[in-house]
Amino acid sequence: MPETNSSSPPKTGDLEEKITYCSICEQVCGLKVTTKGDQIVRIEPDKENPYSWEDFCIKAATSDELRTHPARLLSPMKRVGDRYVAVSYEDAIGEIADAFRRIMDEDGPDAIGSYTGNPNGFCFTNSVFHNAFMDALGSHNRFWVGSVDQNAVHYVGEEMYGSAWTALIPDVDDCKCFLLIGSNPAISAMNWVGAVPRGWKRMLEAMSNGAELIVIDPRKTETAQKADLHLSPLPEMDWAFLLGVLRVIFDRGWVNEKDCAEAVGVDEIKRIAQAVNLEDLSARCDIPVRDMEVVAEKFARAETATCLARTGSAMGRNGVLTEWLTHVLNLVTGRTDRPGGRILSQGVANVMDLGANVFVQSRTPSRVRGYAPVAGAHAVAEIPDEIETPGKGRLRGFIINGGNPVVGGPDGDRLDAALSKLECLVAVDLMQRESHRHAHWLIPGVHFLEREEIHVLIGCMHDVPFVQGASAVVSKPSGVRHEWEFYKRLAEALGVTLFSGVFAPDPTAVEEALLGMGGRMTREKIKAHPHGVIFGERQIGNLRKSLYTPDKKIHACPPDLAALLKSRLAEPASRSDIAQFPYQLITRRRLQMMNSWLTESSGTRIRKDVGSAIEINTGDATRENLQNGDLVSVQSSIRAIEAVVHVSSDVRPGVAVMEHGWGSRTFDPVTGAVLSERGKNRNRLVSGEDLDPLTRVPRFNGVPVRIERRP
Template sequence: MDGKTIARQCTLCEAHCGILVTVEGEQVTRIEGNPDDVLSKGYICPKATAMGGLHHDPDRLRTPVRRVGDSFEPIGWDEAFREIGQRLRAVRAAHGPSAIGMYMGNPAAHSSSVIYGVALRTALLTRNFFSASSIDQFPQEFVAWRMFGANVLMPVTDIDRTDRLVILGANPAVSNGSITTMPGAKLRIRDVRKRGGTVVVIDPRRTETARLADEHVAVRPGGDVYLLLGMLHVLVTEGLCDERAVRAQCAGWDELSGLVATTTPDRMAVHAGVDADTIRRLARDHAAAPSAVLYARIGVCLQTTGALTHWLVNTINAVTGNLDRVGGQMFATPPVDIARYGKYLPMGYGAWTDRSGTQKSFRGELPVSVLAQDILAEGPDRIRAMITYAGNPVLSTPQGGRLDEALESLDFYVAIDMYVTETTRHADIILPPVSPLEREDLNLVFPVFSVRNNVRFDAPVFEPPADGLEDWQILARLLTEVVPLPARRVTGRALTGVLEQLSPLRLTAAAIATGPYGILRKGRKGLTVNRIRSTAGGVDLGPLVPRLRELIGTKDRKVQLTPPDLLAALHAVLDEADTATSAGYDLQLIGRRHLRSNNSWLHNIPSMMKGRDRCTVLVHPDDAATRGLADGDPARVESSVGTIVVPVEVSDDIRPGVVAIPHGWGHREPGVGWQVAAAQPGVNVNLLHDPTRTDPLTGTAAVNNTWVRVSPVVTERDAADSDRIGVPAAG
């Protein structure tokens, strides 16, 4: 049988590497990197090859299903939407709009359907909106807002032209970049060194990225903020900054100088876990390099000092002249220039809070760490119905083991998902979108954070089934059901008819036409969707260029080096700085990620599950020896809120006093619909994290510095626990 090959992108992670998908009939036979892709240039990681397995997975839902007892049965689309509308409207009528909550997971950002996700959230008129951003990037967005005047102005690392790359709490050799989209990051890092540059990785673990670097600095978890303060002290007090240039671009130099006057490397070293001489050298080398950039990501983001660390990262880049500069931190010029309009978007910071009054709203949502409590706490304002769009918050967020109970207690729950997961198994109705290979798309989000300006089209590989719906179509139908309409039978059909014509691709086409490369600005040579569609490897729009002056949204049009709330939070941290352990817990737990695993998405694809167990606790040999642990032994890992049992992996890649466990595992709950995943070992590490322990400015859960203790499994009861998902702590 003759085959065909389609050029598109892998949409399983932020890199969106270009792929060539070969099919024969209705079967994917091969997936390989596209050498003509303007961003990934032929590179792919093993995850890309799973796109075929995802499409063909027999466990993937192909039709809506409705809960009947402890199982699900098929239901027609019209009947499903009718029941959903009736039940959601009933909840809203009885308890108000905020009785309906909505959660949007990371996969939503991987297609332009996110436009309709935002539209549905708006139509609900609820204060109880949550997303994966508050377990991912809120501190970076908050800092961008405070320093540059817009949350979307998160700077991109110009890795392809820098002379010095310093990476904190990120592992781009595995992730291929995040909020700095850089497919083929391994090759890009090697290219920095090939052209005579230097790469330094600051991380408690010798990561896959650290192995490619010139230097690895094993910082103590939570120590990054102190290390950066020590560096700033050196930069300021030794006159390594061009003060005149800094004052021209930034506000707050005098306050910053006063702040770091006492944060000497000798004082900061004990809290950073890095010696003072290394801190001094890192600062001096950064200032001396022709161009240099600090790049930080999720490892430092998900800590109580997440916002502070990202603030100091941006500040060091700014005062050394590496902000909005080739080879430093820059801002992309995407085909739909979202960043240009970000300063006009209200953040609504603190406009409302969670039900406890503790966590503030930010950009129209609450941190997901409060979701379980806001469902379970009795009272007139509790969440009584939920909509989830993608994501698996039962596994991916710390809820003290209570989110299962919370979701089960809801009056009604509808999920948009391709699987019956640990989360969606609690749903009353699940609405499955078609496979990614059955839709065409043009992503708007990731070009905003790419290391080179570009735009690429996702061509469909297969025709969608006649009775299948794309994500946006499902969201649009839900929107028509929740919008208050008079004479709903008539006006509802009319609204549905209008929305059916407004696909995200049509909306994107209009936005591109008015964008920086569009036909309304460039004339006949301007960019159009048809031109992008006809270019199999995408359109290269050139290198990043300095443009902060046109984007910045602060009142004085300057970068704010010392935002008051960040200053106050930093003083609190300095006053409380302490390296002591807590209540008998003597090890610090951090997360880690594997090349073949992306959260919980790929655990049902057999090709991704080959090899040894990857859900292990990584322990330094010295720590293993003092606890009587050997490689492969089951170990009990306990925190103040929970206990799990996992196999030990002994390695000197981890700093002494630190252990690491990946998240996204634990698929053995009853009713889970992915059979391959359910047969895998692994436990839910988020059972160990206290949901009340957060970054105080954004409410982002601090899951990368939890105090734990690790001990051998020594009793029959302990051995039995090794087959369990994990248990919350007593009380």
């Protein structure tokens, strides 16, 4: 494809049009922002962007509401009693450095930990300087939002391809059969560790040309409503359905012999699949054997096909099995890194190379539970143990960087109590949220519309070679510093060296160094194309040349995954607690909000009961004598919350649905007043102990509950 370029933005009177992109999700939609001075008048899609503007949504259109939120932090704030006072950066950095130094002198570097959330990941300078700071301290105690919904893809990438940063993206344009597990691209768009801009619309176009869409989801989602076939399994049991499909494919010889022969372990997964009775698998997932056979034939005999799982299946105790078996299904039928299948991401560099050579991951197990990290980070579920359990390396200092784990993680009540016991809690964010109630220091964040950068990592994870630099369309508030500057100055105050001296501690130097490793684009070329640039043809077939497994082969049946699969097969086919907890709670997405953040701003624009409602099947409501609007108690094994009933035919019997990410308060740090609160935190029902054994993801989707009318 040819390079694209455009002239500088025009000015109209005192109005000016500026070009950047949205940093809320991986679609990185191109934006045209009309400003008047440092006021934003309008945010629109940038239709001169050659790649990513057509997924523009209300989250981008209303993103200035967060930038101008009345609770926004405009200077560092120090806790004094139960209130905060504004202080200078110099004083804040000096006192935080003193506290961290004392803690490390007494208890070692692992006594300082951190949690990073979505906003951190979508700000390149913040994420790389934060990680460089933790590297410089020598701390292995890092926790991240990936342990809420993303660890499955990283774990499987590491085990099968040798890199936790293996981004295999669906080739939607050439696909003739889509098999989606727990995925709703009509709402969430086509991204998850890699992006396909306009992916849902492109899928619909492929369907208009004869492609089939098969959706596996307990709820008839907006995507399922367009499907040729929708099957509604029990939550957490997608793996059993996939194993049944694989059994049929192996039995009937619908495999790609060449791709199977080039991989390691196909014979072992075949033995496991063929040893299982299809009726047993059917009972586990509650999908008839005949439907498994139909899906197996449609998928295996299609000219091209792709199977992918998303957060619906990943946010539970069996998410890693489902993610793994989708990759196995693609592999054995010849869909891995083939046209119409799942292809290695394209961009300014090979993300697997960067993962192996730059974003080096810690392998140190957690102190209390002994869990290995995934993609270099431990699970949010482990934080309370690491704070409350005495011993060398107990967490005493902590940074929450752009995240809200009390709401986004499991058992927030326990985490909130644990955070109150820290000696130095630092929150880096745009405002004081629920997770920051006990912070000793509040450090302002910078909104994405106020920063200039090239996000090299996101620039590696597209379905075509594309890159765009972000521009600051308005100035950041006077006196507010970029997060990377905070970490640089804090490192200097502690006398530690960022990037081990390999890179200069300057964002431009880091960006240029990483771009140089890719050798595909320079900073100058990127800056010369403000609307973004597609700088080459899409390439397919590079995965097998990029593998980081020791033998440079795809590993179809890693031992730990095979062992977990066998242990699940040895369990009873149905839940033993179903009489006590007859429902399983799952989550859903809404177009107007990003789950786990932005509820404080964009959430004001949608229905009043959103975030407080529990959706149940019509038949279940009749049996329970419940109607729309009834107030109920939702009880799990650890806690109860209240919700308002919403009766629906879109959810299967025995399943209940509540949105994830609500129930977060924002605060006026000066007065302590609660400025906003909406919805219920359904994650309070989720245990921090009941986890996926390999990825440590809690049981967000599938947690057993009972529902009782409130008097």
